[in-house]
Amino acid sequence: MPKTYEPISSQTLASTQTTITFSSIPQTYTDLVLVIQAQVNGSPINTDGNINGDTGANYSFTTLVGNGSAASSFAGTNASILRYATAGYTDNTFGHNSINHFFNYTNTSKYKTVLCRANNAANGSSITTNVWRSTAAITSISIIGNPFAIGSTFVLYGIKAA
């Protein structure tokens, strides 16, 4: 099998931490995949973040979510965050996981699309598509918790198309 799915960086928290950042991301892959299994110490909040440290109103997202009894959809426009998962998904258990796919992250002709699949068997299952309105190559990614608890894991993989 060709070497096309490679770990770039992995963080397992030894202490609580509010912001997780992957910086200096190599520009040698086609896509990025961020795998999160985490819990928070405080009240559950949305799992959000940003790209390249951009906290301007340069993101939009649309979410399809099922909470175990009903399905719904909502959106955010001109948001100042990247949305990985909605409130409650990162709670006080390790029941949360998400797989987040950053497409064509080095392409300087495209706004960047991020597809997020988030789960928590106690709260729901969701799909969120994000757009970051920037043609800049992605060099850093952040994830924000409330704060994330000891033992939470964050792994960034690179995928090559060839």
Next chain:
Amino acid sequence: MANTFVKISTVTVGSGGAATIAFTSIPQTYTDLKIVLSTRSTSGAAVARVIRMKINNLTTSIYSHRALEADGSTVYSFTETGTDSAVRIGLTNASSATASTFSSGEIYIANYTSANSKSVSVDFATENDATTAYLECLGYLVATSAAITDLTITPEALAGNFAQYSTATLYGIKSS
């Protein structure tokens, strides 16, 4: 840099079908596991049927999920909690579905050797070539501190066996 997305094993169902698809003695040397399935069941009662997953042959009430499902016209959400025989992991095409169509599924198990409960991301799509088909996304949890060494996937009681040409491949993914 090492290649860390590695095939561990593939099961291909032969003529006559198979009651289960099982992966045993799973190596404990990876970070995550991913199972990619292409399946069809021999049940003739529906276009799609439920399949279930048992971890380490555990049959106690440690399984749960929240599901998001669509059938082409309506979106649903529901939850199941209980034993392995009460909680689905996904769906498979059944034999009332168009001939030669198979469902597709991905099951991603994060940190399968950890002492925390095992959280699983699940995506399934059945296919029926122009009539009713289903998409299903699950947040699935197995509340066990045991490392995963064995996985068994089974059609529900009414759904017969896995049909010939069904396949399941188990991959291991390392974070370093």
